[in-house]
Amino acid sequence: MKRKTLKIFLLFLIAVLVILLSGCSTLSVKVPRGMFISTGDYVEGVRTLGILQENKVVIAPLFLFDINKVHQDLFEKLIAKAKALGADGVTNVTFSWKPSPFTYVTLPILTAVLDFYIEGVAIDLK
Numbered sequence: 001m002k003r004k005t006l007k008i009f010l011l012f013l014i015a016v017l018v019i020l021l022s023g024c025s026t027l028s029v030k031v032p033r034g035m036f037i038s039t040g041d042y043v044e045g046v047r048t049l050g051i052l053q054e055n056k057v058v059i060a061p062l063f064l065f066d067i068n069k070v071h072q073d074l075f076e077k078l079i080a081k082a083k084a085l086g087a088d089g090v091t092n093v094t095f096s097w098k099p100s101p102f103t104y105v106t107l108p109i110l111t112a113v114l115d116f117y118i119e120g121v122a123i124d125l126k
Helices: 001-020 067-085 102-109
Strands: 045-059 089-099 110-123
Touching: 045 067, 067 110, 089 102, 102 110
Parallel strands: none
Antiparallel strands: 045 110, 089 110
């Protein structure tokens, strides 16, 4: 009887984890009016103002975190930096990540420390 109860409990626990991990969120970033954001290459006739890069460190207990929230925060930082520079847009937007050196120290407690980056080229349409 105890084995059957344990199996049911483990099945329930797995079902709850699947439901929690399959939760979905959307990327909701307000782009200022007239600001151009693209993952594509810039076209001729624009002036590049330089490469913009922002980063965010994420501490993920049990390796769980919301990647969309991370991307949203990075997008907002990139847009703020482009506005401060006076850019009309950002092209070649890319995301990347790597484990932080602290991850190897925190692995025994099932926690990851990850460095996320966003990068793009600021452009001026004038």
